[in-house]
Amino acid sequence: MQSTAHQIALETKHATIDRRIADETGRPHPDTAILADLKKQKLRLKEEIVSL
Structure with missing residues (x-):
């Protein structure tokens, strides 16, 4: 469950930077x-x- 929350957080940061x-x-x-x-x-x- 934590990795999913972590992945979502990373994807959110990625979108923000984009x-x-x-x-x-x-x-x-x-x-x-x-x-x-x-x-x-x-x-x-x-x-x-990707590494996740």
Whole structure:
């Protein structure tokens, strides 16, 4: 049961980061450093979700 709650929490964080990436990309002058950091965070979360 805990792993399911953990997985849901990770998926929620992943979706939040995805929205932040979309928001930053939609800006007239997106900050490439912020985008790179968000994409790294998203990838780490995705890897952790897959490992479950």
